[in-house]
Amino acid sequence: MFDLVSNNVKQVFSCVIDYNNANHTKYIREVRVKCLQSIADLKHVCKKLGLKFNDYYSKEVMKVDIILEDKILNCQRLYLVKWQDYDSEYNTWEPSDNLIDCEDLIYFYNAMKEPPTELSEEMIFYFIKDLLTRKPHDLLTLTKLCALIFKVDEDHINSLQLSFADLRKKATNVLNIPVVKLNKIRDELLNLMQFSEKRKLVLLSIKEWEIKINKNTSPYTKVENNIDLEGPPSNFNFVDNYISSYIDLTPRPVIYCSCVDCSKNQNYCCSHYWGGDFAYDKQQRIQLLAGYAIYECNEFCKCDKNCLNRVVQHGQKIRVAIFRTSNGCGWGLKTLELIQKSQFVLEYIGEVISSSHAERRGEVYDHLGRTYLFDLDFEKDCLYTVDSMLYGNASRFINHSCNPNLETYSVWSSQQHPNLPRIAFFAKKKIMPGEELTFDYKMVDSRGKNGIPIPENERILCKCNSKNCKTYLF
């Protein structure tokens, strides 16, 4: 065991930590963290040092978030507890004596396991109180509750576009309804309570995933599901650059410029040596037509990072959210801020694989009815494909539209292999905050591989809803 003490008197952490080394020998060590750092920071320091953090200090103030399961062990009932503000990896089995001020919660947990024939006031009160106060907010269950008590459908409530505060106000009305009356909709209410319990777990896993994917990326990407019970995609890893296990992606620039100021020397800047046009206007918005290549400056150019001809290489600046779509397309991506026409939004990132390898993966993905493959086919012969199924960034969630708001461009800067461009999305038009981001997958072709027509029942219907929809995705 060892004591963990802050090196600043303003905030003293005095945590006792169990520390077993590889030989299971107990050690005492002191770890210092800066003033005002949180328990999470403390845990992080311990993790880095390979120490097991046993947080006796804060256990006194730890709050139960959810009871997940129960079991009897040695004649004693134990509850599997998810603690508030702690990841699920810190869940523990506890007897009820350890769960201070949790009588309501335990009562509700047991009542949900074996629902009574009549709903009690306590049950309804606990459900409403929990729904109105818990975080993350559950807009979906609140909407369903309002639809139930006001006897309207969910679409009607959604069309009112109420804020969380307004929905909350409406939902509190349920407390004014006599229990006898509520028991007339007992089954619907019980179903909703059960749905709400499942939503808690979904929302918590989504929050944990949101925190995880933002550890090494910026700007912060939000994740929202106000639609259903789908949790985060499994086995998906956020990366902020192309990765490959067998293709050499090391950049070896051979073309670079020696402009003193690239903005004033556009005709003789990098793009000139490639036989192309200067890509950006004064506001760093794309001025090339779709289909034309972007050649940005690189580390061998004389200019510095503020050069006008460096945009995609500085990475994504627009804040976006991965969200559950309501049109059956699964996850989608939306912008959280206004995007001007021709502004750079983000890159398509993933695992670079050979195109023959991609064909084989494609067959598997076709069976799943999903595709995450982006061919790097600027040059006629397509040697490589970017696969974002397992590794990628937020662009992996961008859906197709036959009337999209994003345009794709191939970009070369440091990596100058003709078959290894970066893929960048620029706004085709002004995009308002909250709007879904889409691009044209350009996959519609009733002829499959080798020109053999794809059977009608294997084609994927497009759900983009645009006037010029081509009906099929592929």
Ligand SMILES: C[S@@+](CC[C@H](N)C(=O)[O-])C[C@H]1O[C@@H](n2cnc3c(N)ncnc32)[C@H](O)[C@@H]1O
């Ligand atoms: C790159 S992923 C986009 C993210 C995906 N929606 C998800 O939940 O992971 C492409 C897949 O999304 C679905 N999709 C995208 N756009 C669609 C559309 N317009 N209509 C129907 N399905 C679409 C298809 O399953 C497609 O194979």
Ligand SMILES: [Zn+2]
């Ligand atoms: Zn240059």
Ligand SMILES: [Zn+2]
């Ligand atoms: Zn430059």
Ligand SMILES: [Zn+2]
């Ligand atoms: Zn369409």
